[in-house]
Amino acid sequence: MLDIKVTLSDHLKAKPADESALGFGRIFTDHMFLMDYEAGRGWHDARIVPYGSFAIDPAAMVLHYGQAIFEGTKCYRRADGGLQLFRPGDNLARMSRSAERMCMPKLDEETALEGLKQLIRVDANWVPHKEGTSLYIRPTMISMDVGLGVHASKKYLFFIILSPVGAYYKEGLKPVSIYVEDEYVRAVRGGVGFTKCAGNYAASILAGDIAEQKGFSQVLWLDGVEQKYVEEVGSMNMMFAYGNKIVTPRLNGSILPGITRDSVLKLARQLGFEAEEGRLDINEIFADAKSGKLTEAFGTGTAAVISPVGTLALKDEKVVLGDGGIGKISQKLYDTLTGIQYGRLPDENGWIVKL
Numbered sequence: 001m002l003d004i005k006v007t008l009s010d011h012l013k014a015k016p017a018d019e020s021a022l023g024f025g026r027i028f029t030d031h032m033f034l035m036d037y038e039a040g041r042g043w044h045d046a047r048i049v050p051y052g053s054f055a056i057d058p059a060a061m062v063l064h065y066g067q068a069i070f071e072g073t074k075c076y077r078r079a080d081g082g083l084q085l086f087r088p089g090d091n092l093a094r095m096s097r098s099a100e101r102m103c104m105p106k107l108d109e110e111t112a113l114e115g116l117k118q119l120i121r122v123d124a125n126w127v128p129h130k131e132g133t134s135l136y137i138r139p140t141m142i143s144m145d146v147g148l149g150v151h152a153s154k155k156y157l158f159f160i161i162l163s164p165v166g167a168y169y170k171e172g173l174k175p176v177s178i179y180v181e182d183e184y185v186r187a188v189r190g191g192v193g194f195t196k197c198a199g200n201y202a203a204s205i206l207a208g209d210i211a212e213q214k215g216f217s218q219v220l221w222l223d224g225v226e227q228k229y230v231e232e233v234g235s236m237n238m239m240f241a242y243g244n245k246i247v248t249p250r251l252n253g254s255i256l257p258g259i260t261r262d263s264v265l266k267l268a269r270q271l272g273f274e275a276e277e278g279r280l281d282i283n284e285i286f287a288d289a290k291s292g293k294l295t296e297a298f299g300t301g302t303a304a305v306i307s308p309v310g311t312l313a314l315k316d317e318k319v320v321l322g323d324g325g326i327g328k329i330s331q332k333l334y335d336t337l338t339g340i341q342y343g344r345l346p347d348e349n350g351w352i353v354k355l
């Protein structure tokens with residue numbers, strides 16, 4: 001593990017006075033973690049410094065060819081005031097898998113995790129207290145070689161920034177409305193859909209914008225080949241409930257292997273629900289929603305936590321799921337997952353890392 005040099009800010013910012021108005025990713029803490037990579041030298045210069053802009057050459061490869069990957073994880077404040085992380089090592093391991101596909105260097109996960117913990121200790125007062133709030137952690141890696149030839153960069157920057165957040169959707173735990181995207185696709189077989197690369201999100205913005213203009217919170221992506229099978233929502237994986245059975249798209253290389261997705265599948269089974277991964281035909285899902293066979297739908301994600309879906313729209317048709325409110329399974333899983341994350345429930349799966 002690398003030594004981490006700490007330089008503290010002498011201009012601490014005022015903390016947000018109203019924790020009910022945090023929103024998502026709008027405010028950043030006083031410090032950030034950085035480390036550099038150079039081929040032949042590896043990761044070096046791990047450091048915590050005051051949060052601020054850094055210089056980037058206009059010819060840096062990330063700005064042209066988009067080698068940029070990121071992660072999202074959270075730090076939670078327990079009722080006793082203590083702080084804890086949820087599966088942070090799994091996020092960093094996933095980042096290394098994204099890096100491999102994007103021809104970027106494997107992360108020094110040990111130093112990154114230690115840097116993350118030290119950074120949070122330095123900015124501990126920024127972890128909000130209010131129910132449902134947390135400190136969102138955004139590890140990011142970008143290519144820094146200067147030049148316009150298309151090849152793998154030899155230099156990279158890894159950084160972590162922190163943001164106190166409330167709910168990702170303005171609806172909070174209230175059900176969101178989702179539009180099934182039938183024109184654009186997010187990812188294709190053999191592509192980069194399973195990675196958390198910035199381009200996946202860039203590619204989603206147009207469809208998201210159009211859906212928003214139509215009054216929907218997000219789009220549900222279908223597979224890139226037949227445009228028939230459910231993939232994910234970009235900011236969350238999707239799950240559907242049929243009575244006591246939960247089904248979700250299997251990991252097929254084009255959807256994100258969500259850490260919340262994985263946790264929810266395990267918790268669901270531990271709670272006595274059936275949970276299956278498979279190929280989900282949107283036409284069947286829609287027909288089942290109309291007939292009432294499909295009783296609930298919800299998304300899972302670090303930012304989104306568990307977000308119930310109240311309305312699903314496909315072309316010109318809309319269907320309200322269940323009674324349009326928060327379903328029983330969504331609520332149970334939300335209470336269980338957040339209970340573990342905030343330390344109200346025991347962590348029987350070894351997911352919590354106390355700070």
Ligand code: COI
Nearest residue numbers: 072073235301302303304
């Ligand atoms: C997360 O859930 O952490 C995400 O990265 C989703 C989104 C905010 C891009």
